[in-house]
Amino acid sequence: MTLKTMVQSLNQTLDVLMAENQNVILLGEDIGKNGGVFRVTEGLQNKYGEGRVLDTPLNELGIVGMGAGMAMYGLRPIVEIQFQDFIFPAFDQIVNQIAKIRYRTGNQFSVPLVIRTPYGGGVRGGLYHSQSGESYFVHTSGLKVVTPSNPYDAKGLLVSSFESGDPVIFLEPKRVYRSIKSEVPEELYRIEIGKAALLKEGSDVTVITYGSMVSTVVDTITKNRVNADVIDLRTLLPMDIDAIISSVKKTGRVVIVHEAPRTLGMGAEISALISERAMDYLLAPIIRVTGPDIPFPYIYEELYLPDERRIMDAISKVKNY
Amino acid sequence: MSPIGSLSNDQILSAYENAVRSRTLDIKVVNAQRQGIIGFHVPSEGQEILQTAIGMLLHKEDIIFGYYRDFSLLMKMGIPVSKILDQMLGNQADIEKGRQMPDHFSFKEYNFSTIQSPVGAHLPLATGAAYALKYRKEEGIVVANFGDGATSTSDFHAAMNFAAVFNLKVLFICENNGWAISLPTKKQTVADIYRKADAYGMPGKRVDGNDLISSLNGISEAMDYVRSGKGPYLIEGVTYRMGAHSTSDDPKKYRVDEITDGSDNDPIRRLEKLMLSMGMINEAQISEIKRRAREEMDAVIEERRKIPKPEPESIFEDLYSEPAWIQEEEKRSIL
Known part of the structure; x- marks a missing residue:
């Protein structure tokens, strides 16, 4: 390898x-x-x-x-x-x-x-x-x-x-x-479509993310010693609903992180699915940390992308609700 | 195939019968639509001769990307009227399971690809199919039919360009029937359609699509060119949409009909006159062919409309190679 x-x-x-x-x-x-x-x-x-x-x-x-x-x-x-x-x-x-x-x-x-x-x-x-x-x-x-x-x-x-x-x-x-x-590995192997990865296990909060934001989220959680489940969706359609719901039932607190704009982003769908299936388990509102609803700005791209500060703010909010 | 000299009387008669059966089916289906038996129809009236000529020249292995106004072509390809009607009725025997509007056919078994509503969107697919033939060194060409409106789409441009750049065996046939719903061709494009081929580095030719011999001559020359591997070719068949755009359209709002059923310039009447002048047929035989067609179509419609609808569960099938949880959950909540 x-x-x-x-x-x-x-x-x-x-x-x-x-x-x-x-x-x-x-x-x-x-x-x-x-x-x-x-x-x-x-x-x-x-x-x-x-x-x-x-x-x-x-x-x-x-x-x-x-x-x-x-x-x-x-x-x-x-x-x-x-x-x-x-x-x-x-x-x-x-x-x-x-x-x-x-x-x-x-x-x-x-x-x-x-x-x-x-x-x-x-x-x-x-x-x-x-x-x-x-x-x-x-x-x-x-x-x-x-x-x-x-x-x-x-x-x-x-x-x-x-x-x-x-x-x-x-x-x-x-x-x-x-x-x-x-x-x-050199040889072919498969990762099943529709299956998420649980990258970190914890009991305080579920952080759901995918793609470009995964490494930012994992680094943030590790550095700040957050006791969190981190889910990398890997497949966005069809999403791994079971992985999401079983984690939410454990932690009761959810932060969704993606780079795409907030309005009708993946976070909206994930949030709706959780409220339909696990409302009684929620201990705090579901919070989204996303790109803003503006075109992607050239010289201020670091303001556009979710970062450690915004992710930690959201985690504090759901933990202290 | 070349000029009329090499056409047998039987071939001409069979072309004529195909056009008459197609015209008759169009009329019967429009009536059925008015009675609420069929939901919608896009009639091919006026374009029968051009489409029949295309059908006569196809080889079994050729792949057809047609459009929603190709009744006579489907019939000439040997697709049974019963299967055409099953699709239009959306019954249990419809291979598409009632999912598409009438006239949006897919008959893989007959090498007739699949029809969508967005105009021109099948043309890029035709280039991919032609690449598959070329890559596997298989016999056959791809024939892509479309109306004059499609020549304004980005898809037409993309497909013409890709077919030429990759030197693919695609015969593009524009059935220029003069109208795209309410827009006459002269407002669709200022250029002659067949000359658009020049811009892509392929030959283009205009034929009288309402004349069997002109159509056969032009299309067979184009097919020879494409089959020989020289590259794609554009045919413009000038024809006329005698009917409405669809059963939802009223052409009186925007035009005066220039060709009507049985008028001297009706392509079917023109072929009749040719056959009469050659002594191939007489008026009594013409009436008999038309009577038989009416009987045939009445009987098939009566038979196929009795077939029940597909099961409701079927609307959730065939989305993916394996069902996904989303549709399974929605199926349980709706049914």
Whole structure:
């Protein structure tokens, strides 16, 4: 086992998937010769040829639509959208085509398509290289939405997404691409879609988070010696409701942390699910620590991102309620 | 296939019968909609000859990405009227389980892909299917049909460009029927549609879509080109939407009909006149073909409408490869 960054882990996973299955095709902008703007596909076109790693024209709906057609007719495409901020021209293809094709054809067709895309802020990317748009996709039945928080999970979740048989929006937290390393086995392994990870165990409070915010939350909890359950959702659609509810029944206090804007973010849904299922166990209001409802500001991104101070404020509030 | 010389009388007669059956089904379905038997319909009246010509030239392994106004094509591909009606009625025999509005067909078994409502959105999928054929070195081409309105969509642009850049076997066929609901083609685009092909580096050709021979000639030339691997091709079949956009539309609000059922410029009447002039058929035989079509369609509608609806539970099926807890929970709370 070697220590790998998330970029290296994803690259090695794609390499193994391509080596094992001739039908795996990668397509996206600048992913071939250039290896992708974040280098996730580095070296793969050299190894597998231009017929399997496609540098496409600059058109996201064309990329997703072509990937969907490939998937319907027996190939196993993995699409890269260069930044999640640029996925919106493909929104109709995602919401009205790939998410609905199995359903509307009565299971005659399926779309086993993985759409990988880097999301989130913290790399000085401004309004259009920083967004966290997971809610748009979580609102669409027929999709699965997955986001790893570390290099190890990135591999296991990508393999499971690839094998799931359904369209998966695979959100890669770009701030974490190179900032943390973990041991990543060479061989393929799987992390079940729909299963959260309990990263820390405690009894005072449940902190629910995912993707780009996980390392911030874990560092904050560790540094401040908070006696907390920390749940990394890993899959946003469908969420691991059992993991959430069993922790809430134990602690009775909940803080939800995400980078995406507060209004109709994941926190809203989690909060509603908890109130429907575990109202009697709650000892304090559920508090959300999120990005504000503004576009992602260029020079003040540290104000946008939830940090130790805001997370600890929320934890104090629910503990002292 | 080339000019009329190589077309047998049987082929012409069979094309004619297909167009008449399609027209008859359209009329019967609109009547059924008025009676509340079928919920909605997008009639293909006026476009039968162009669509029939496409169907005549298809190979078994070709993949079709059609649109919601392709009755005659479906019929020429050999898809039984009973299956067409099952979808429109949304009955238990409907392979889509009653989930889609009428005319939104999916017949994988017949290599007819799947139809959505958003105009043009199937065109990028067609490029992916063509890439799959190319990658596996399989026989066949992809034929993508769409109306003139679709040529304004981003999807059309993306698909034309991708098909050309990756040199894919896609035959794009614009069924230019003159209208996108209320908008005439001249307000949809200032350019000639077939010439848009130039911008993508592929050939384009306009055919008289209301004339069988012109349609067959143009489409067969385009198909030869695409089958030979030279790249994609755009055909503009100029035709006319004789009916309303749909059963929810009243075209009197925005136009005066230029072609009506049985008028001299009706494409079916034009083919009749050709066959009459060649001595292939007489008026009595024409009446007999039309009578048989009416009888056939009445009988199939009567038979298929008796089939009950799918089970209510089925609305929660086929979302994922495995059911998810969310839908299972919602199913329990609703049913």
